[in-house]
Amino acid sequence: MTAADHALAASLASEAGRLLLQVRQRDLPDAAARKAAGDTESHRFLVDELARQRPDDAVLSEEGADDPARLSADRVWIVDPLDGTREFSEPGRADWAVHVALWERGELVAGAVALPAESVTFATPAPPSPAPRADGPIRLVVSRSRPPVLVAELATRLRGELVPLGSAGVKAMAVVRGQADAYVHGGGQYEWDSAAPVAVARAAGLHTSRLDGSPLRYNQPSPWSPDLLVCRPELADDLLGALAETL
Structure with missing residues (x-):
């Protein structure tokens, strides 16, 4: 590279x-x-x-x-x-x-x-880092047309609020921009849905992983990816803990 x-x-x-x-x-x-x-x-x-x-x-x-x-x-x-x-x-x-x-x-x-x-x-290599998080409920970006039950349950558990948006890239960039705190996706998607958003999010200093905290893998034999978490790094432990109780 x-x-x-x-x-x-x-x-x-x-x-x-x-x-x-x-x-x-x-x-x-x-x-x-x-x-x-x-x-x-x-x-x-x-x-x-x-x-x-x-x-x-x-x-x-x-x-x-x-x-x-x-x-x-x-x-x-x-x-x-x-x-x-x-x-x-x-x-x-x-x-x-x-x-x-x-x-x-x-x-x-x-x-x-x-x-x-x-x-x-x-x-990459230098997208903007999100501004300091304002006080208030955690903001979870979610599909506007197909909001997964998982994210609704997570929002209830964390007393958060849902931010509906379209494209996966727009959702991840909402976290990069500080418009949301986390993008949680549990319904499966393809590598092309998340590869570029994850690359940019990582460069911005955000946490990226599977919902169980394991690493995301790309260029796999099947391009299907089961789930995804992109979030502010200071919220990663809380989100992963809540996800472990929700899944």
């Missing part, structure tokens, strides 16, 4: 985001067509650019066929061309994202999460 990899992750996520904003402005027949165009065109842009700029690296994309050759590669780009397609398809919503991460020899080493509707990209 080099400084150029950090810069490439950020530039690709940002440029894909600008492309998606153009797609969003087209006169497409319905939300389904908008989702399909966004997924397809962002994916094509990212894989074409990675093939041009990093021809020796493997790519794992939500919208591409999974090539098992990635399992023997030293470097794998894990990308979600459009995270939060539902929100992308709804005019006026900003909670969708583009994820670009680089895995190298067992670790996430670079990543970027673009929030195109807000014209901002959070990227």
